[in-house]
Amino acid sequence: MTKPAGPRAYHPDDHAALSDICVRTADNGGDSRHLYPDRELMPTIFATPYAYLEPDLAFVIDDGTGRAVGYILGTADTPRFVTEFRKRWLPLVEDGFPQPEGPPDTPSEEMTALLHNPERMVLPELAAHPAHLHIDLLPDWQRKGYGRALMRTFLAALRAKGVEAVHLSMLTSNTPARAFYDRLGFTEIDVPDPGPVTYLGRSTAPGL
Secondary structure (H helix, E strand, C coil), X not given: CCCCCEEEECCHHHXXXXXXXXXXXXXXXXXXXXXXXCCCHHHXXXXXXXXXXXXXXXXXXXXXXXXXXXXXXXXXXXXXXXXXXXXXXXXXXXXXXXXXXXXXXXXXXXXHHHHCCHHHHCCHHHCCCCEEEEEEECHHHCCCCHHHHHHHHHHHHHHHCCCCEEEEEEECCCHHHHHHHHXXXXXEECCCCCCCEEXXXXXXXXXX
């Protein structure tokens, strides 16, 4: 029997769906398959390491049949996560995605360089917002309240861990995403020379 769609904890059976959602939203919110021929590349950087390293902070939107159609993932402690990423995650995947030799000259090489530089996630300006997150929903499940439901679930999980603030980074050009985050109470964090991204943060206090 079909249940109402809504958030639930991530389960290892969701792994394939997690990767698919990441791929279909990784090009500024749209499908990235035309940019990255290896469909495991983007999930290996932005999705599956979180489910592996901090599964208790991984949640999905279940469509009511058991299929995940959106997710929110993250860490309670970014510096600790970076240490674990290099120590425990990178050795599992680096053979499949070797570090580029020389400056990257393709989109895939640019992303692979990010994979091998998790320390990029630790910036002094973000220290007051130690947690960070990634949230993605398949297009048909956007603008229906599921993103807010995921965020509410994630912030409650952070509060239960005693974490008071969270941040995220997003492509500055993704104006629909910025509008979504603005509605949820995120505000811009001033980071010098942020490149193509904007950093946003908010407290984990209830109220969404």
